[in-house]
Amino acid sequence: MEQVKPASNQLLNMPPEEDVGDPVVRIQGLRTQFGKTVVHQDLDLDIYTGEILSIVGGSGTGKTVLLRQMLGLETPAKGSVRVFGEDISEAGAKQLQRMRNHWGMLFQQGAMYSALTVFDNIAQPMRELRALPEEVIRDAVLLKMDMVGLGIEHANKMPADLSGGMVKRASLARALALEPQLLFLDEPTAGLDPDLSDAFVALIRSLHNELGLTVVMVTHDLDTLFALSSRIAVLAEKHVIAIGPPRDVLKVEHPFIEQFFLGARGQRALEVLDERPAANETED
Numbered sequence: 319m320e321q322v323k324p325a326s327n328q329l330l331n332m333p334p335e336e337d338v339g340d341p342v343v344r345i346q347g348l349r350t351q352f353g354k355t356v357v358h359q360d361l362d363l364d365i366y367t368g369e370i371l372s373i374v375g376g377s378g379t380g381k382t383v384l385l386r387q388m389l390g391l392e393t394p395a396k397g398s399v400r401v402f403g404e405d406i407s408e409a410g411a412k413q414l415q416r417m418r419n420h421w422g423m424l425f426q427q428g429a430m431y432s433a434l435t436v437f438d439n440i441a442q443p444m445r446e447l448r449a450l451p452e453e454v455i456r457d458a459v460l461l462k463m464d465m466v467g468l469g470i471e472h473a474n475k476m477p478a479d480l481s482g483g484m485v486k487r488a489s490l491a492r493a494l495a496l497e498p499q500l501l502f503l504d505e506p507t508a509g510l511d512p513d514l515s516d517a518f519v520a521l522i523r524s525l526h527n528e529l530g531l532t533v534v535m536v537t538h539d540l541d542t543l544f545a546l547s548s549r550i551a552v553l554a555e556k557h558v559i560a561i562g563p564p565r566d567v568l569k570v571e572h573p574f575i576e577q578f579f580l581g582a583r584g585q586r587a588l589e590v591l592d593e594r595p596a597a598n599e600t601e602d
């Protein structure tokens with residue numbers, strides 16, 4: 319089938335339907351290069367307040383590197399990554415720390431400190447601030463544990479003594495410790511069986527609604543993707559080739575989109591999408 323030639327290098331570029339003000343994250347003209355390998359070229363991406371923006375793309379298209387650049391852990395070769403209006407690569411150490419206090423990150427493996435209890439893991443970002451009395455931290459940790467559905471009986475356990483689902487919940491509680499406006503999720507449901515995965519997705523959705531979070535997620539899992547995303551950004555050919563609500567991205571004619579979404583494994587997830595209202599219409 320002959321591809322329709324796009325007018326720009328983006329096949330679909332749909333901002334959120336509502337007027338959501340300035341982007342929380344604005345990436346412009348990004349170039350990422352490792353040695354001779356160019357990973358991103360002329361990449362633009364805007365992420366707006368309150369949305370759940372999912373980044374998908376084939377293996378090696380630079381999804382994780384893009385997340386790391388938003389977190390200020392890697393600097394692009396060219397272009398700008400602005401978070402909360404500030405250019406990350408120009409931020410000094412103090413400024414970067416201040417910005418980090420406004421976002422939370424859930425790493426793929428949970429990334430808990432194995433030598434610390436669950437309680438101390440969740441308390442750690444608050445203790446690093448060196449400004450909060452221990453009683454306040456204690457109450458906040460217990461509140462976060464309650465928010466993520468982790469009973470206080472787990473507070474003194476070591477991460478190794480928790481199940482996979484509980485590690486995810488504890489990591490999420492830690493990511494929420496400083497009450498961030500922006501939450502980054504890297505493969506949030508990886509390694510969970512379908513029931514635990516569904517429960518974790520429901521938890522993320524309810525926290526997103528309750529806390530008004532902006533969420534940036536990388537996931538390969540189509541169920542998670544369709545259950546949560548307000549918009550999906552597709553990385554291919556070194557840039558974002560399509561960005562918009564799931565239903566619109568699915569209609570874009572591109573070999574990666576067809577293979578990723580419309581293959582056999584996409585069918586069950588698509589049925590879920592048909593059964594639910596668009597992410598920004600959900601009430602729970």
Ligand SMILES: Nc1ncnc2c1ncn2[C@@H]1O[C@H](COP(=O)(O)OP(=O)(O)OP(=O)(O)O)[C@@H](O)[C@H]1O
Binds near residue numbers: 357378380381
């Ligand atoms: N620090 C680094 N040094 C050299 N090459 C790197 C570095 N970090 C990433 N790369 C390369 O950049 C490319 C993009 O990597 P990245 O991990 O972001 O891909 P990805 O889209 O997240 O892939 P996957 O879906 O397989 O996790 C890969 O080719 C990777 O080998």
